Amino acid sequence: MCAHSSGAIGFPLRLLAREVYDRVVAIKGESRVALITGEERIEPPGARYFLCTVEAMPVRPGPRAETPASPAASPAFVALDEAQLSADRERGHVFTDRLLHARGREETMLLGAATIEPLVRALIPGATIESRARFSTLRHIGPRKLSRLPPRSAIVAFSAEQVYAVAEMLRRYRGGAAVVMGALSPETRNRQVAMFQSGEVDYIVATDAIGMGLNLDVNHVAFASLAKFDGVRQRRLIPAEMAQIxxxxxxxxxxxxxxxxxxxxxxxxxxxxxxxxxxxEHRFAPLTKLYWREAEPRFDSLAALIADLEAPPAQRELAPAPEAIDLAVLKRLAGEPLAGDVKGPGMVRRFWEACSLPDFRQLGPDVHARFVARLWRDLRSGHLGADYVAARIAELDRVQGDIHALQGRIAAIRSWAYICQRPDWVLARDEMAARARAVEARLSDALHGRLTERFVNRRTAILMKTLGTDPALLPVSLAQDGALLVEDEPIGRIEGFRLTVDHTASHDDRKMLLAAGEKALPRILAERAETLVASRLDEVSIAGGSLHWEDHALARIEDGADPLHPRIVPARELDHLAAPVRERLLEALSQWLAGKLAPLAPLARLAEAARDPAAGSQARALLLNLLAGHGFVARDKAGIEHLPKEMRPFLRRLGVTFGALDVFAPALLKPAPRALLHALGRDPRPLHETMQPVIEAPRRMPAGYRPAGKQAVRVDVGEKILRAAHKARAEADARRFRLDPALAISTGLTLDSWHRLLGAAGFRRLPGRTLAEGAFGPPAPDAWQWQPGRARKGRARAAPPPPPANSAFAALADLKVR
Structure with a gap:
């Protein structure tokens, strides 16, 4: 065509016309190329090359039922693509008319299958027949299960339900598929095809729409069925249809x-x-008839119009066209009251043009006839108002809903796009047509998104291609937020050194994601380990007896003989690391932990002394009680009554304080060692982080505190207060004495709590005498007495009675343990 001064080509599909239009524009420029379809019209004033759908292609000068007069009515070159569609039940008569009447001044080319050759020779005796052999071979390989389909396969089904079912199975087992159906808009079909062509998915599921106008990189075609409903009955495909697909x-x-x-x-x-x-072998039975319908019927009346459209052809190679939907709508509406005033050639022609509106929604003649009837009520008196058309278009401009809802809106907007292309139907045609195309584009994008979301699991598709490769070549990367990615698709997360598979994945997908993650895990974790060691473990913490990083345990800390050097037991996740990397990480953790445990040096000294045989059994027993209490123990439970006095200086040099109520190591009552003991899991008692001298008494007493009424006092602070009380008692040198509460109050104790603390240590309060009624002056101060037998705690235990002389245990009393 481009070798001629002008030309026109008729295509069976709008998307084919658009594809070739873009190619011709690249050669000739936009100002010389036109695109004319039922829903889109790009026609520059100086256009000389016309790419059209068959229904919209110019044929010859003069008014036509399908197309108005066009400047391209007599081009130098004319071509008709897929001429064998002249035998199609719905559109065959249009192709037949173009085959018989569309002619170029210099050259006319009919492109089609060899099955139409005998009819072309009979209908166009002067035609030259040229054949083109297929360059490649097509071979049958028998049935294949879905799991055995080779990549780059197309699966063909003949119902939307079957297409969706196959696509869903491919999504689960092969990562998904592109979907192509006749009900999709051309834009959506192109987007789905592009997804297949780009390799994003390796499978495409389609109806027989794939058999025409789609050039794909397909290696194998699998038929899910060999029968289809052709609009009249369910029948088996003929071999030519099978071969087309x-x-x-x-x-x-x-x-x-x-x-x-x-x-x-x-x-x-x-x-x-x-x-x-x-x-x-590409050998098929030739076509015996082409469908024909009068292309220039009379418009004298509706009856004459219907009679001409149903008239039989004069040539034996032609057969009357089955009743197409435009004729079915015309016959239905002709019998209704609205057709009563359709008189005169102009009105009849206009009525027929309205009935010829394509049924994009594919809801059948009855439903489509109601839509045409509503349209005709507005067209009968003139044009459709711009406001009315804009409102109808706006009603469809909604991208919410599922696949079925979006398909319905796209079909409806295609009807309005067709209506807006008619200058004699719509005012402000260009503006309304642009609005309709824009809405169709938005709906097509949304439908493509829904199809992709439902039938494509890009992550699975990528893994299916890469799981068999060398693990070192697997395109796995780690994002800064810890997401594990395969070509930017998340398959899980790395938290600490643990791989967690994406929780949204199905059960079958989880196995594949785990396999992909584990292949790359040694490399990824080794990089994380080296990074962690290089950071000097700044983000590592101690909690619950374990070392934690990013809220996950790296290792468990087990008590050993030396509190400053406990044993580190690595978590199972570290087993994925190579041995050298793992050893470096554990060594770094050990050094880091030893530095963090420095505040526990006093506890280490106590542990070392407890292991020293020279300490004596009584001192060792007390040290073991202190170690069990993690730095302090109540005096009545310490076993202090068995400790020789000469051992006390030895223990005091170790930092042990012998208090009135408690035996403790003051250095271990500071916040740092207490927090460490709690984090190491050695002291299960609650932790008070700041170790304040006095706190409100909780339900569970924190470590390092003892109760004092409604308050709790740290044991070393309580001992300080009790020592002050004993000093005051000694200085008074009397049975009754007075105590100053200033020290206790300065620490935060209330008087009642102070009284309770003193009472626990054996002090008895004697309240001062109250003033007589009417007397003035300060109240008499309280007096105190020292009564150690009244101490609630610390009371000496009575020696157990000796065993009877005649008992079996009497002999044990004389034994001495060395």
Whole structure:
């Protein structure tokens, strides 16, 4: 066409016309190329090359039912693509009319299958027939289960339900598939095809719409069924239809294969030997008839119009076209009251043009007839108002809803896009057409997104391609937030040194994600370990007896003989590290932990002394009680009554204080060692982080405190207060004495709590005499007495009675333990 001064090509599909339009624009420029379809019209004033759908292509000058007069009515070159569609039940009569009447001044080309050759020779005796052999071969390989389908396969089904079912199974087992159906808008089909062509998915599931106008990199075509509903009945595909679809496999000089899909519900479809031979050898029975309908009927009346459209053809190679939906709508509306005033050629023509509106929604003649009737009520008196059309378009401009809802809106907006292309129907045609195309584009994007979301698991598709490769080459990376990615698709998270698979993955996907993650895990974790060691373990913490990083345990800390050097037991996640890396990390953790445990040096000295045989059994027993109490123990439980006085200086040099109520190591009552003991899990008692001298008494007493009424006092502070009381008692040198509460109050104790603390240590309060009624002056101060026998705690235990002389245990009393 581009070699001629002007030209026009008619295509069976709008997307094919658009594809070739873009190619011709690249050669000739936008100002010389036009695109004319039912829903889109780009026609520059100086256009000389016209890319059209068959229904919209210019044929010859003069008014036509399908197309108005066009400047391109007599181009130098004319071509008709897929001419064999003249035998199609719904659109065949349009192709036949173009085959018979569309002519170029210099050259006319009919492109189609060899099955139409005898009819072309009969209808156009002067035609030159040229054949083009297929460069590649097509081979039958029998049925294949879904799990055995080779990559770059197309699966063909003949109902939306079957398409969705197969696509869903491919999503679960192979990462997903592109979806192509006739009900999709051209834009959505193109987006889905582009997803397949780019390799994002390796499978495409389609209806027989794939058999025409889609050039794909398909290696294999699998038929999920060999029967379809053709609008009249359920029938088996003829071999030519099978070949049209199977021929999508292989391209140019690349061979392809075809077969059927096994493993679905019911018996697997099978090709007969004759069908396989016909497809592989590309030999099919020729067409015997082409459908025809009068292309220039009379518009004198509706009855005359219907009679002409139903008139039989004069040539034996032609057959009357089955009743298409435009004729069915015309006949239905012709019998309704609204057709009563449709008179005169102009009105009849306009009524027929309204009935010829394509049924994009594919809801059948009855539903479509109601839509046309509503449209005709507005067209009968003139044009559709811009406000009315804009409101109808705006109603459809909603991207919410599922796949079915979006398909319905796209079909409806395509109807309005067609309506807006008619300058004699819509005022402000260009503006309304642009609005309709914009809404269709938005809806198509949304539908593509829904299809991809439902039928494509990009993550699974990527892993299916890469799991068999060398683990070192697996494209796994770690994001800064800890997400483990395969080509930017998350498969899980690395938290600490633990791999957690994406919780949204299905059970089957989890196995594959785990396999992919574990292949790359040694490399990823080694990098994290080296980074952690290089950071000097700044983010590591001690909690619950374990070392933690990023809220996950790295190792468990087990008590040893030396409190400053406990044993580190690594977590199982560290087993994924190579031995040298693991050893370096554990050594770094050991050094870090030894530095953190420095505040426990006093406890280490006590532990060392407890192991020293020279300490004596009584001192060792007391030290063991202190170690068990993690730095302090109540005096009545310390076993101090058995400790020789000469051992006390030895213990005091170790930092042990012998208090009135408690025996303790003051250095271990500071916040740092107490927090460490709690974090190490050695002291299960609650922790008071700041170790204040006095706190409100909780339900569970924190470590290092003793109760004092409604308050709790740290044991070393309590001992300081009790020593002050004993000093005052000694200085008074009397049975009754007075105590100053200033020291206690300065620490935060209330008088009642002070009284309780003194009472626990054996002090008895004697309240001062109250003033007589009417007397003035300060109240008499309280007096105190020292009564150690009244001490609530610390009371000496009575010696147990000796065993009876005649008992078996009497002899044990004389034994001495060395």
């Amino acid at each position: 199977a021929g999508r496999a292989g391209r140019h000089q690349k061979d392809g294969t075809f077969g059927t899909l096994a493993g679905t519900k019911g018996p697997a479809p099978e090709f007969s030997d004759d069908e396989i031979h016909a497809i592989e």
